[in-house]
Amino acid sequence: MITYTEQTRVLVAVDCIIFGFDGEQLKILLIKRGFEPAKDQWSLMGGFVQANENLYGAAERILYQLTGLKDLYLEQLKAYGNPDRDPIERTISVAYFALIDINKYKTQISDRYHAEWFLINDAPSLIFDHDTMVEEAKKRIRYKAALHPILFELLPKKFTIPQLQNLYEQVYNTKIDNRNFIRKVNSTDLLIKLTEKDKSSSKRGAFYFTLDKNKYKAKFQSFLNFIPNPEHLISM
Amino acid sequence: MITYTEQTRVLVAVDCIIFGFDGEQLKILLIKRGFEPAKDQWSLMGGFVQANENLYGAAERILYQLTGLKDLYLEQLKAYGNPDRDPIERTISVAYFALIDINKYKTQISDRYHAEWFLINDAPSLIFDHDTMVEEAKKRIRYKAALHPILFELLPKKFTIPQLQNLYEQVYNTKIDNRNFIRKVNSTDLLIKLTEKDKSSSKRGAFYFTLDKNKYKAKFQSFLNFIPNPEHLISM
DNA sequence: ATATTAAACGTCAAATCAACGATTATTATT
DNA sequence: AATAATAATCGTTGATTTGACGTTTAATAT
Structure with missing residues (x-):
């Protein structure tokens, strides 16, 4: 053998x-470690890969433990x-990033981890190399979202154009011309307009709009x- | 503790x-495993991460063992x-991909691994999940090279425009209009024309041209x- | 009636694009 | 000296996209 x-x-x-x-602000979910080492310090949610899981499966499990959510x-x-x-x-450590609609998130489940949502630009410093991971994840999202519609994953099933624009403005920390933005969004043909309104x-x-899942895929x-001229922003 | x-x-x-x-063809370097398991089958070059190395360092070491090359x-x-x-x-396994100029590669060093260069579209099937790794690496290169000048890393210090175009055509398996290609390449201002010619x-x-390293960075x-309309090719 | 946000529609000039035509340069081969 | 072959430049075309900006209409809470 x-x-x-x-x-x-x-x-x-x-x-x-x-x-x-959450429809208004972009946030990141952190936990306060309840165990050594680095007890009581802020950290990303993580865990060891178990014998029967693959890496993606481990990430799914860890995400589910903290948020109660699947298929993210x-x-x-x-x-x-x-x-x-x-x-x-x-x-x-194999780092994964997840995009979720905060409204789906049930606070109760995460109490045992002392989890908390922080504004993306106002998060505490983290243990080990977790700050690096977060920075690289932010870069990756900016890069990818300039080319692919991943930010829709952060929005509720029903969302409005102003919410969508607000999200893009936060991710790229920039102001976008609303008239051009609407034109671009409409031209993708990715959205389905509902009769209902958000007042x-x-x-x-x-x-309200929903995403046309088939066209999205x-x-x-x-x-x-x-984003106008994303190459000027990409290295932010 | x-x-x-x-x-x-x-x-x-x-x-x-x-x-x-090699100036003409895009290739991939594989080794014939000299040990069990899967002895005598084709495989990517790999190795275990040692106690004192980080992942990138391990990849550098493994690459050096096989090719004798550094700073790739x-x-x-x-x-x-x-x-x-x-x-x-x-x-x-953490997979890394490397881009090298075959001319720099010294055959002798790799004899002990029974290494061999294969045409990218004519490689044997590999052990474990290595075929998947290669496929995903090809995709990544196509994706990245459509946006960033990474393919220059595959070329010799001195290279010609026809070689460059040939490389792009192979990576994307497409024909490119030579007049438009030259115009685009020149407009990047990335190349320095030499007086010498390749006959x-x-x-x-x-x-011959060389890359302006500073502008490249x-x-x-x-x-x-x-590549015209790379989004039409990306999923190939 | 007014204020406020949403969102549609339009304009304009500048830039970019792919496709294609034509020409010139260089040199080995005949 | 003519020919063939690849390299390289220059130019044109119309179509499309882009960002910037102006205007108007819609809906409704106050």
Whole structure:
């Protein structure tokens, strides 16, 4: 029987960068660690990969434990493996980022983790190399969202154009001309207008839209251009 | 003292997808495994991550062992972690892809690995999940090269425009209008024309160019458009 | 009636694009 | 000296896209 006996085995973990949007603000979900090392410090939600799971499955499980949600947008960011990134014992971490609609999120479930949503630009510093992970995840989202419609994953089933524009403005930290934005959004043919309106933020009310799932899948690979000159912003 | 005693430790490996261009053809470097499991089958070059290295360092080392080359373009592709991807024992593999100029590569060094360059479209099937890795690496390169000038990493220090165009045509498996291509390449201002010519493939001879390293770095993030309508090709 | 936000419609000039035609340059071969 | 072959430049075309900006209409809470 063949074995790899002479090699060192290490721990493998998955950490999740969880982005959420509540219709107004872009946020990130962090937990306060209830155990050593780095007890009581802020951290990404993570966990060790179990014997029977693959990496994506581990990320799904960890995400479900914290949010109670399944079938989220979840994408591998990168593997991190500096020898000393975990002070206790060498641990390779595979980072995943998730995009979720905060309204779907049930607060109760996460109480045991002391989880909290932070504004994306106002989050505390994190343990280990988690700050790096968050930074790289933000970059990845900016990059990808300039070309593909991933930001829809952050929105509720029903959403308004002003909400969508607000989301893009926050992700790119820029102002977008509303008339051009609407024209571009309409030209993608990705949205279905509902009869219902959201009157919470204006007197007239803004029509709700839903995403046309089929067209979304079909057009996912086509490059979008909601952001004027994204190449000027990409390295922000 | 705190420990993570109850967790399972696993092997962590790095596998390298090595792309090379010899001025005419796009190729991939594979090794014939000289050891079990899967002895004598074709495989990517890989190795276990050592105690003192980070992941990138492990990839550099493995690449150096096989090619004798350092300071190559090397980028993490993805971590692969299906529980049964290695039949002997669970092994997480972090895949990296490298872009190299085949002319720099010294054959002798790799003899002990029975390494061989294969045409990108004519490679044998590989062990474990290595075929998947190669496929995903090809996709990544197509995606990235449509936006950033990474394909220059495959070219010799001195190269000609016909070589460059040939490379793009192979990566995207398409024909490109030469007049428009030249115009686009010139407009990037990335190339420096030499006085010397390459007369190996024509009577007139084609001027050699070198890459302006500074401008290359400065403009790396700007989106290129050497390929007409890349979004139509991206899913190939 | 008024204020306020939503959103549709239009305009305009500048830039970019792919497709294509034509020409010139260089040199090995005949 | 003519020919063939590849390299490279220059130009044109019309179509499309772009960002910036102006105007108007719609709906409704106050």
